[in-house]
Amino acid sequence: MRTSHEDPVPQIERTLVQVVLYVRILGFAWMTLLVIVTWLTDPDANRVVVAAAEIAAALWTIITIRAARTPNIMRTWQFVALDGAVALFVASASFVAGASDLFHGGYPISWLAVAAYAGGMRLSIAAAIVLAADQIIGFILTGRSLVATTGAFVFVVYAVIFGWTIDTLRRNDAQRRAAESALEQERTQRALEAERLALANELHDSVLQTLQVVRTDADEPDRVRYLVRSEERAIDRMINRYRHPGADGFEAALLVVRDEIEDLYDVEIRTVIRDDVPLTPPVEAAVDATREALTNAARHSGASFVNLYSEVNEDRVRVFVRDRGVGFDPAAVEEGRGIRHSLRQRMLDSGGSFTVTSLPDEGTEVEISSGRMS
Amino acid sequence: MNDRLRVFLVDDHDVARAGARHYLEERFDIVGEADNAIDAAEMIPDRNPDIVLLDVRLPGGGGTYVVEQVRRKAPSIRFLAFTVSAERQDVLRLLQAGVDGYVTKATFGPDLPDLVYAAATDQRPVSADVAGFLLDIDEDIVEAAGIEKLTPREHDVVNLIARGYTYRETAARMAISVKTLETHMRHIFDKLGVASRHALSRIAYETGFVRAEDKSGYQGEPR
Numbered sequence: 140m141r142t143s144h145e146d147p148v149p150q151i152e153r154t155l156v157q158v159v160l161y162v163r164i165l166g167f168a169w170m171t172l173l174v175i176v177t178w179l180t181d182p183d184a185n186r187v188v189v190a191a192a193e194i195a196a197a198l199w200t201i202i203t204i205r206a207a208r209t210p211n212i213m214r215t216w217q218f219v220a221l222d223g224a225v226a227l228f229v230a231s232a233s234f235v236a237g238a239s240d241l242f243h244g245g246y247p248i249s250w251l252a253v254a255a256y257a258g259g260m261r262l263s264i265a266a267a268i269v270l271a272a273d274q275i276i277g278f279i280l281t282g283r284s285l286v287a288t289t290g291a292f293v294f295v296v297y298a299v300i301f302g303w304t305i306d307t308l309r310r311n312d313a314q315r316r317a318a319e320s321a322l323e324q325e326r327t328q329r330a331l332e333a334e335r336l337a338l339a340n341e342l343h344d345s346v347l348q349t350l351q352v353v354r355t356d357a358d359e360p361d362r363v364r365y366l367v368r369s370e371e372r373a374i375d376r377m378i379n380r381y382r383h384p385g386a387d388g389f390e391a392a393l394l395v396v397r398d399e400i401e402d403l404y405d406v407e408i409r410t411v412i413r414d415d416v417p418l419t420p421p422v423e424a425a426v427d428a429t430r431e432a433l434t435n436a437a438r439h440s441g442a443s444f445v446n447l448y449s450e451v452n453e454d455r456v457r458v459f460v461r462d463r464g465v466g467f468d469p470a471a472v473e474e475g476r477g478i479r480h481s482l483r484q485r486m487l488d489s490g491g492s493f494t495v496t497s498l499p500d501e502g503t504e505v506e507i508s509s510g511r512m513s
Numbered sequence: 514m515n516d517r518l519r520v521f522l523v524d525d526h527d528v529a530r531a532g533a534r535h536y537l538e539e540r541f542d543i544v545g546e547a548d549n550a551i552d553a554a555e556m557i558p559d560r561n562p563d564i565v566l567l568d569v570r571l572p573g574g575g576g577t578y579v580v581e582q583v584r585r586k587a588p589s590i591r592f593l594a595f596t597v598s599a600e601r602q603d604v605l606r607l608l609q610a611g612v613d614g615y616v617t618k619a620t621f622g623p624d625l626p627d628l629v630y631a632a633a634t635d636q637r638p639v640s641a642d643v644a645g646f647l648l649d650i651d652e653d654i655v656e657a658a659g660i661e662k663l664t665p666r667e668h669d670v671v672n673l674i675a676r677g678y679t680y681r682e683t684a685a686r687m688a689i690s691v692k693t694l695e696t697h698m699r700h701i702f703d704k705l706g707v708a709s710r711h712a713l714s715r716i717a718y719e720t721g722f723v724r725a726e727d728k729s730g731y732q733g734e735p736r
Contacts, residue, residue: 411645411675446641446677450648459676504676 148210151312155256155305156210160203162252162301166245167200170229173242184238192232196246199225203253214257223266226250227273234277251298259309260302267298338381345373368407372398389422389449389456390415396430397447404437407444414451421510424489425456431482432460432505440464440503455491456509463502469495486510518633521562522546523553523579524595525571529618533566533595536625550574554582562590564633567612569596569603576603580610593632604646605709608702616640636680637698644675650705650712660708663701670697 174193177184199222206212230247233240247270255263274291349370356362376394390412397408416422429447436445442464449458486493490510497503520541524530525548534543545560547553550573557565557579565583569576580592594607594615607615614632617640631638639647648671651663663671666687673683684694 409641409677411642413645413649413675448641448645448676461677463677 149312149316151309152210155308156207156213159213159249159252159256160207162245163200163203163249166247166249167196168245170196170242170244170246173240173244177238177240177242181238181240184242185236188232188236189238189242192229192236192243195225196229213253216257219254219257219262219266222253223250223269226270230270230273231277234281237281248294248297251294252301255298255301255305259306260299263298263302264295267294270294341377345377346370365405368401372401388415388417389426392418392423392426393429393447393449393458396426396433400430400433400437404434406437406442408433408447409444410447412447412449414449416451416456416512419512421489421491421512422456424485425458425491425507425509428482428486428491428493428507429458429460432458432507436460436462436464436503436505440466442502454511454513456512458507459504460507461502461504466497466499466502468499469497517542518564518630519544519560519562520629521553521557521560521565523548523550523557523565523571523576524568525549526568529568533625536623537566537629540626541629548572550576550578553579557583557590558586561587564591564593564613564629566595566629567592569594569607575606576612577606577610580607580612584611591633591635593629593638595628601646601649602713604643605650605713608650608706609709609713611706613702614638615643617642631680635699636695637702638680639671639674639698641675641677644671647671647701647705648675650708653712654708660711661704663704667697667701667704670694671701 171193174189177189178186203213203222206218212218226247226249229243233242250270251263251266254266271291271294274294275288278288278291349366353363353366356366372394376398379391379394393412394410397410400406401408418426429449433445433447436442440462442462444462446461447458448461449456451457483493486507486509492506492508494506494508495503496506518541520537520543522530522533522543523546524533527548530546530548534546537543544562545556547556548571550571552573553565553567553571554574565579567576567579571579576592576594576596583590583592591613592611594612595618596603597618604615613635614628614637616628616638628638648668651668651671654660654662669687670683673686674680678686680694680698681691684691687694689697
């Protein structure tokens with residue numbers, strides 16, 4: 140699906156259409172000036188024809204302003220043809236009205252800009268030839284001098300200027316964009332290359348080297364178990380880093396704690412972390428509490444593994460640390476002293492909670508809930 | 514005629530198959546092994562195991578392919594997805610294909626026979642990390658999509674399993690029978706199996722898979 144911010148009309152086309160629009164408005168203003176002069180000073184000019192030409196030019200100028208909002212409309216042959224019909228009518232009006240001087244001003248020229256925009260230099264020159272022919276016929280029929288007729292060729296000059304300018308701008312823009320996309324592609328390629336190298340190096344430095352050590356130490360099960368587990372964690376972190384580049388929030392902090400405790404107490408911590416959130420103060424307090432809970436489980440439970448689970452729930456982080464160790468009777472443990480007390484107090488102070496559920500011989504579960512994150 | 518369950522192993526790693534065999538052969542009959550999806554799909558209906566221990570990523574088509582092919586010929590054969598992959602897509606695909614359990618190899622070890630037995634007897638075993646995924650899927654379900662969310666009871670079941678409770682412990686803690694728990698698990702698998710199809714198509718979209726295809730006909734300036 141195409142997202143809405145992708146603009147189907149390139150910037151260059153919007154700019155060109157603006158230029159065409161300015162030519163049209165200026166051409167019309169110039170014509171309006173001449174129409175006013177003709178109206179006031181030329182009693183021979185047929186007023187109906189003069190007014191009709193002015194109104195037609197005004198209406199079509201408004202239509203052009205509207206059409207410029209969707210530049211693709213202005214590039215259709217229908218628009219160019221209708222635009223030309225109006226321009227030809229305006230250009231012929233001076234002759235039909237019997238005015239002593241031409242009053243079409245810059246309006247016909249603006250058709251050349253429209254044609255150049257729609258079809259480049261070729262179309263603008265074709266339009267200029269049509270206009271010139273119209274003028275020459277008009278000059279001849281109204282019996283003017285042959286020298287005046289040559290003035291019609293000014294249209295061809297304009298057509299060349301418009302056509303050449305628009306074609307060149309478009310070509311340059313296309314070249315620039317092609318160069319940019321080639322550069323972008325190369326950049327992506329290089330980034331991929333670097334990523335591949337980094338991955339290969341990392342695999343070599345960690346996995347391969349550890350495996351070699353494992354092979355030499357194969358007859359020491361404890362050492363092998365330790366090496367394999369620390370390697371598992373290294374790979375876990377690596378995967379995590381590749382999946383969530385730049386992440387240094389709750390999840391990363393919890394994994395660091397897990398590694399710390401596993402190393403210190405030679406216990407396996409089976410970890411499920413469902414959501415990641417930024418490390419705000421209440422979340423940090425929960426991470427610290429988790430460290431204590433894991434330490435207790437590792438030191439006192441006697442279990443070979445501990446489960447660590449965390450989720451984000453209604454603006455709070457919840458962590459569960461569960462072991463299947465010896466457990467204890469919470470009621471028998473004196474309240475108000477030691478680590479459990481200080482931890483609980485700290486969690487309460489930050490708006491959270493710290494709950495221990497334990498039964499002798501069934502293990503212990505600690506539930507840590509952080510204070511509100513926002 | 515003995516009543517030991519018949520197990521078939523599918524894994525492309527020889528070491529993993531050897532490990533699984535080591536843990537299982539005392540209690541089950543290993544009736545065959547395959548190291549790719551195509552051989553597996555062909556051999557399994559002939560060997561007619563009760564349950565297939567199935568790796569997710571396989572040469573020749575992946576675990577989903579095996580489940581779909583085998584189910585056509587032998588719908589009663591059960592599958593336990595058993596894999597190192599805790600990738601979201603893999604869990605979703607296999608759930609959708611209709612596996613009877615999904616455990617990651619983090620649980621590899623002495624527990625394996627129990628897990629195989631649980632999957633063979635319709636208990637729908639999942640490991641703690643997969644249970645975490647199930648909760649994620651449930652959270653993503655949009656009511657408007659016409660898919661049922663888990664009930665609060667079902668949610669509690671999965672939550673306890675994610676926290677490291679066994680099925681027996683979960684049942685005890687919720688004061689229900691293990692049979693009731695198994696019924697919950699079947700419903701959970703059914704619901705999330707359907708939900709995973711929607712989740713999968715959204716993941717495909719988010720990872721740019723869909724967008725890339727749509728763009729092919731597009732000629733404008735990329736911004």
